[in-house]
Amino acid sequence: MHRTKVRIVxxxxxxxxxxxxxxxxxxxxxxxxxxxxxxSPGAGKTSLLERVLADLxxxxxxxxxxxxxxxxxxxxLASLHLPVTQLNTAPGFGGECHLDANMVRxxxxxxxxxxxxxxxxxxxxxxxxxxxxxxxxxVRVMVSSVTEGEDKPLKYPLMFRACELVLVNxxxxxxxxxxxxDKFLHHLDHVNPGVERMLVSxxxxxxxxxxxDWLVALVARARAGAVR
Amino acid sequence: MHRTKVRIVxxxxxxxxxxxxxxxxxxxxxxxxxxxxxxSPGAGKTSLLERVLADLxxxxxxxxxxxxxxxxxxxxLASLHLPVTQLNTAPGFGGECHLDANMVRxxxxxxxxxxxxxxxxxxxxxxxxxxxxxxxxxVRVMVSSVTEGEDKPLKYPLMFRACELVLVNxxxxxxxxxxxxDKFLHHLDHVNPGVERMLVSxxxxxxxxxxxDWLVALVARARAGAVR
Numbered sequence: 001m002h003r004t005k006v007r008i009v010x011x012x013x014x015x016x017x018x019x020x021x022x023x024x025x026x027x028x029x030x031x032x033x034x035x036x037x038x039x040s041p042g043a044g045k046t047s048l049l050e051r052v053l054a055d056l057x058x059x060x061x062x063x064x065x066x067x068x069x070x071x072x073x074x075x076x077l078a079s080l081h082l083p084v085t086q087l088n089t090a091p092g093f094g095g096e097c098h099l100d101a102n103m104v105r106x107x108x109x110x111x112x113x114x115x116x117x118x119x120x121x122x123x124x125x126x127x128x129x130x131x132x133x134x135x136x137x138x139v140r141v142m143v144s145s146v147t148e149g150e151d152k153p154l155k156y157p158l159m160f161r162a163c164e165l166v167l168v169n170x171x172x173x174x175x176x177x178x179x180x181x182d183k184f185l186h187h188l189d190h191v192n193p194g195v196e197r198m199l200v201s202x203x204x205x206x207x208x209x210x211x212x213d214w215l216v217a218l219v220a221r222a223r224a225g226a227v228r
Numbered sequence: 229m230h231r232t233k234v235r236i237v238x239x240x241x242x243x244x245x246x247x248x249x250x251x252x253x254x255x256x257x258x259x260x261x262x263x264x265x266x267x268s269p270g271a272g273k274t275s276l277l278e279r280v281l282a283d284l285x286x287x288x289x290x291x292x293x294x295x296x297x298x299x300x301x302x303x304x305l306a307s308l309h310l311p312v313t314q315l316n317t318a319p320g321f322g323g324e325c326h327l328d329a330n331m332v333r334x335x336x337x338x339x340x341x342x343x344x345x346x347x348x349x350x351x352x353x354x355x356x357x358x359x360x361x362x363x364x365x366x367v368r369v370m371v372s373s374v375t376e377g378e379d380k381p382l383k384y385p386l387m388f389r390a391c392e393l394v395l396v397n398x399x400x401x402x403x404x405x406x407x408x409x410d411k412f413l414h415h416l417d418h419v420n421p422g423v424e425r426m427l428v429s430x431x432x433x434x435x436x437x438x439x440x441d442w443l444v445a446l447v448a449r450a451r452a453g454a455v456r
Contacts, residue, residue: 041268041355041384042376068356068386072379095386097325097356125383126354127269128296128325147375147398148270151300155353156269158296158323170375176404178431203406 016133019101023108023136030113033222034121035215036099036135038159039143041125044169046073047202048143049120052212054080059219061118064107066099068124085110089124098129101136117219127156131163138227139164139218146170146177150184157191165196167211172201244361247329251336251364258341261450262349263443264327264363266387267371268380269353272397274301275430276371277348280440282308287447289346292335294327296352313338317352326357329364345447355384359391366455367392367446374398374405378412385419393424395439400429 027034039045053061062083065074069090078084087107089096096103104121111119121137123130131140140163144152147170153160160166166188174181181199188197198214200207221227255262267273281289290311293302297318306312315335317324324331332349339347349365351358359368368391372380375398381388388394394416402409409427416423426442428435449455 040270040353040376041380042373067383070382072382095356095360097354124356125268126325126356128323128352128354132323145270145375147373147401148268152269154300155295155298173375173401173404176401 013132016101019105020134020136023101023105026108026113027119027136027138031223032113032116032119033219033227034119034135034137035218036121036123036130036137036140037143038123038127038130038140038163039125040127040145040148043125043143043145043148044167044202045122045125045143046076048167048169048200048208048211049077049122050080051202051205051208052215053077053082053120056118056212057216059118059216060116061120062112062116064104064111064119064121066103066122066124068095068097073122083112083116096129097124097126098133099123099135100133104135118215127152127159131156131159131161138222141165141167143167143169144184146174146179146181146184150180150187153184153187153191160188160195161192163192163195165198165214166192168197168199169202171199171206172204241360244329247333248362248364251329251333254336254341255347255364255366259451260341260344260347261447261455262347262363262365263446264349264351264358264365264368265371266351266355266358266368266391267353268355268373268376271353271371271373271376272395272430273350273353273371274304276395276397276428276436276439277305277350278308279430279433279436280443281305281310281348284346284440285444287346287444288344289348289443290340290344292332292339292347292349294331294350294352296323296325301350311340311344324357325352325354326361327351327363328361332363346443355380355387359384359387359389366450369393369395371395371397372412374402374407374409374412378408378415381412381415381419388416388423389420391420391423393426393442394420396425396427397430399427399434400432 074086142163299314302314370391
């Protein structure tokens with residue numbers, strides 16, 4: 001029974017990877033760099049995008065906004081005059097707690113791939129399942145808010161291990177929290193040694209310049225074939 | 229294809245409900261009141277339990293601690309000399325992002341049901357899937373931290389609709405946040421009109437007396453047959 005269950009999971013992930021490669025081919029054909037952005041609910045993914053996407057030094061971004069339902073975040077980003085496409089997992093996808101490659105594939109016709117350089121896929125807020133499903137991205141970025149506690153890398157190691165950049169957000173709140181930043185970074189290095197990390201505050205703007213520069217440099221590196 | 233997918237989901241939920249009823253029968257046989265406690269990662273479930281479980285006015289609690297992996301929260305609660313049982317979803321359950329009735333059933337032999345009055349099942353930190361799976365509980369309680377933003381009831385309505393009590397945690401941080409409490413409560417009443425709610429701070433202790441009293445009264449009501 002247990003053996004059967006594991007096999008089903010592996011088959012589903014195999015199918016997902018096949019579709020992710022097809023997505024990847026489409027992104028490559030249009031020369032679009034793709035980020036899969038993940039975090040807990042409310043960690044600040046949308047706020048950190050609002051801070052940087054309107055002025056990316058010539059890089060033209062678009063966003064695929066994943067939510068169980070609703071379009072609140074998409075509306076926030078669209079108000080910055082960015083091309084934003086909403087993908088809801090509730091209608092047709094069973095209210096899934098993550099995006100998978102096939103959901104992203106179903107959204108491709110709605111994306112202006114020939115007019116952009118960067119696609120940010122904002123995943124459903126969840127620290128577990130999004131990390132299990134590649135969607136055809138170049139890199140995975142996660143946001144971890146200091147309000148969530150310093151134990152999170154140890155409790156959700158797959159997520160922290162899956163990403164190439166960790167944005168440690170809401171650092172403006174550090175004076176008001178019982179949060180040991182050194183301990184958090186120690187736990188982070190335990191599960192993903194040396195992974196790139198930035199301390200940021202979407203509210204005050206602290207550190208967002210480095211996040212913007214990282215995105216611009218990522219697109220440049222991807223064009224030079226130096227990513228993946 | 230879509231139709232097939234929906235049918236599979238319904239079958240899985242039917243099987244879950246059958247097992248949840250079996251769990252419920254076992255809890256009833258031992259006269260144990262059961263809470264399913266849910267939230268985002270880091271919203272403060274464990275901290276709010278630490279605040280109240282050690283002194284519950286004669287009510288004897290135990291905890292079933294659900295995590296993808298690790299036992300950090302179980303160790304925190306065990307240090308209060310409470311009976312705590314760890315249930316990890318990674319080994320044997322495929323790293324599931326939620327507890328279901330069968331996982332809880334597998335843990336029943338390890339629970340001291342004949343020696344307690346209250347079982348708190350601390351679910352995996354996730355605002356999506358835990359709300360879909362009954363595990364045999366009397367009531368569902370969720371914790372929503374003010375650091376997560378006031379839009380969460382609209383983005384994760386199933387979770388906010390599924391519970392009988394919402395603990396609005398980390399209110400000590402309100403002076404430092406752009407968080408409109410009235411707007412949050414308006415959104416909450418939109419998805420779950422009039423649901424009981426308490427403003428609490430696990431850090432300062434504000435409001436935890438009401439949370440403790442609520443637990444004690446719940447056990448008394450369940451004994452009188454007035455719950456469910």
